[in-house]
Amino acid sequence: MHDRRSFLKKSAVAALALSLPTTPACACNGTISAKLPMKTRRVERALVAWYSQTGNTGRYGRLLAATMRRAGVQVTAGDMRELDRPGAGKYDLIVVGAPVFYYDAPMLVQNWVRSLPDLGGAAAAAYVSFGGPEGNQHNAACSILECLVERGAVPVAQKAFMNLGTYPLSWAGDKINKTPWRSRNLPDRETYQQVRRYAQYVLDRVAKGQSAEFSKKVTMREISTFFGPIWWTKRSIDQHYILADKCIACGACVEKCPVGAIDLGAHTVNREACVLCFGCLNNCPAQAVYMDQDGTRLVGYREFLKIKHIKISEPPELKA
Ligand SMILES: Cc1cc2nc3c(=O)[nH]c(=O)nc-3n(C[C@H](O)[C@H](O)[C@H](O)COP(=O)(O)O)c2cc1C
Structure with a gap:
């Protein structure tokens, strides 16, 4: 048993090592491009939909929604799991956001986009x-656009916007003391400026009727996604459950879990179903x-x- 476990751990390390150096080389064959004309150059109604585990996305x-509203667009915005999917066909512009998880857009996001009705030439941005600093973000955003194009949108x-990573294994053990986290205290003002500029850039492109073409790049990280990074990483986690004496039954973990793997009554986690997104661990207010x-x-x-005395700043528009 012990040998099997150390074999798996070593293999996980090998899989991680595989993913370390990044060598952008050639583009994959599949170009992500418009398959039909853009519905309109005048964005009257836009949908901004996101999936977010810890708030950044x-x-x-x-x-993005606030900036577009200031530009006179009527915007519906929210967590994609709470938005009206069938109604998505009525928008002139659809913007979809996701965190990069394991070098890609989470499956939940890709499936959500695939479940939308025909988007009929609506402009689309991801x-x-x-x-990061490098997390295959270009390809992750391409995954979202690919799904949107499948549904009849025009890219x-x-x-990509960088912020403090939310991956607990990056500060596990000693690393929490050794890494200068405060210098990575993003998002900052510049990040928010990039977001505002992006909103305007998207609207400008639509106004000019300019679609865009994208291709996924062949990188070591992209290749590593074919080897099941979630499965491998899960092997390195020895235990995963809810501490009954600490749990305050607030349901945050259940709400965040994208695969319904948590049984709060039994204080257990279905580890087969778990996709190791750390949504439960990252959001529990009681360390349970x-x-x-x-x-x-x-x-x-x-x-x-x-622990690190880090406070995430909010952009002024959102404070109001
Ligand atoms: C399970 C998990 C996997 C992650 N994988 C990556 C990754 O492959 N590349 C990367 O740059 N960041 C990665 N991150 C960091 C997140 O992409 C980043 O912190 C993101 O902003 C979280 O968004 P949210 O706050 O909206 O949930 C990962 C975080 C988690 C929790």
Whole structure:
């Protein structure tokens, strides 16, 4: 048993090592481009939909929406799981945002876009938030656009916004003390400026009727997505359950889990179903989610921010 476990751990390390150097080389064959003319050059109604585990993608989405509203567009914005899917066909512009998880856009996002009705030539833009510095974000945004084009949208733009990573394994164990996290305290003002500029850029492109073409790049990280990084990483987590004596039954973990893997009554996590997004650990306000790697308990994002005295700034538009 022990040998099997160390074999799996070594293999996980090998898989991670595979993904380290990034060598942008040639583009894949599949070009993501418009298959039909753009519905209109005048954006009257736009939809900004996002998936966000720890708030970054959501904050950018709300800022994009606020900037577009200031430009006179009627915007519907929100978490994609709460939006009216059948109604998505009525918009002139659709903007979809996602965090980069394991070098790609999460499956939940890709499936959500695939479940939309025919978008009938609506302009489409994607954005991703990532914890980088390099996390295959171009290809992750391409994944979103690919799905949007499948649904009959016309791609106009894509963009990645960097912020503090929310991946607990990046500050696990000793790393929490050794890494200069404060210098990576993003998003900052410049990030929010990029978001505002992106909103205007998207509207300008539509006004000019300019669609865009994108191709995924062949990178080591892209290749590593074919080897099941979630599955491998899951192998390195020894325990994952809810601490009954700490749990305050607020349901944050259940709400965040995209695959319904948490049984709050039994304080268990279905580890087969789990997609290791750390949504439960990262959002629990009571430190009741127990995850352990190599005998070290993992710390969630909320707790991490507290320990490192990091306060995430809000853009002024959203404070109002
Ligand atoms: C499970 C998981 C996997 C992640 N994988 C990547 C990655 O492959 N590349 C990257 O740059 N950042 C990665 N990150 C960092 C997130 O993309 C980043 O922190 C993002 O802004 C989180 O968005 P949210 O706050 O809206 O949930 C990962 C974070 C988590 C929790």
